[in-house]
Amino acid sequence: EADIYQTPRYLVIGTGKKITLECSQTMGHDKMYWYQQDPGMELHLIHYSYGVNSTEKGDLSSESTVSRIRTEHFPLTLESARPSHTSQYLCASSERGGPRNTQYFGPGTRLTVL
Amino acid sequence: GESVGLHLPTLSVQEGDNSIINCAYSNSASDYFIWYKQESGKGPQFIIDIRSNMDKRQGQRVTVLLNKTVKHLSLQIAATQPGDSAVYFCAENISGGSNYKLTFGKGTLLTVNP
Numbered sequence: 001e002a003d004i005y006q007t008p009r010y011l012v013i014g015t016g017k018k019i020t021l022e023c024s025q026t027m028g029h030d031k032m033y034w035y036q037q038d039p040g041m042e043l044h045l046i047h048y049s050y051g052v053n054s055t056e057k058g059d060l061s062s063e064s065t066v067s068r069i070r071t072e073h074f075p076l077t078l079e080s081a082r083p084s085h086t087s088q089y090l091c092a093s094s095e096r097g098g099p100r101n102t103q104y105f106g107p108g109t110r111l112t113v114l
Numbered sequence: 115g116e117s118v119g120l121h122l123p124t125l126s127v128q129e130g131d132n133s134i135i136n137c138a139y140s141n142s143a144s145d146y147f148i149w150y151k152q153e154s155g156k157g158p159q160f161i162i163d164i165r166s167n168m169d170k171r172q173g174q175r176v177t178v179l180l181n182k183t184v185k186h187l188s189l190q191i192a193a194t195q196p197g198d199s200a201v202y203f204c205a206e207n208i209s210g211g212s213n214y215k216l217t218f219g220k221g222t223l224l225t226v227n228p
Contacts, residue, residue: 033215040221
């Protein structure tokens, strides 16, 4: 069982608010990822990080930003939330090196923007 | 671009039957594959993986088969139980180098009828 945590689990906010979704892992993994997933749909990579002070945009364009100041922490921020940001956000991590790139996921944050 | 897709979006089986979930991939350079299970309201959970130097790998009640000739992956679940009801995703990766991203398929919803 992976030790990766996301808070909050559910968030309902109004348009224009600034929000930060938290993601932490206690496994010492150097690689971390953020995915966006609509109900019943596939996962879309929006951000990833291969280590401290390293962040990259993913395959799906997103208005969110991320930071990686500590190995265990990879928060995602929306400066001004809009209804189009309503979705589930999943955080994942994977370990350094090795032949396998198994990603372990957190429980997700379901965001609703009114 | 390269993609991973699933043949069947939904699968309904009777409790106790065996289930087979299929996945097609298009990137012949992919050499590592993972199956994830995602229950409603939760993040994807690792089930089993396989590297391209293998044709078959077995876990507890699950078996993954890889056919590199036709670029096809399947997940077999023996004696399916109601707790197996979930969405199942396949994912692929090209191990080695600096690419640690996974490409996910669209997902298959498995429903187990009692």
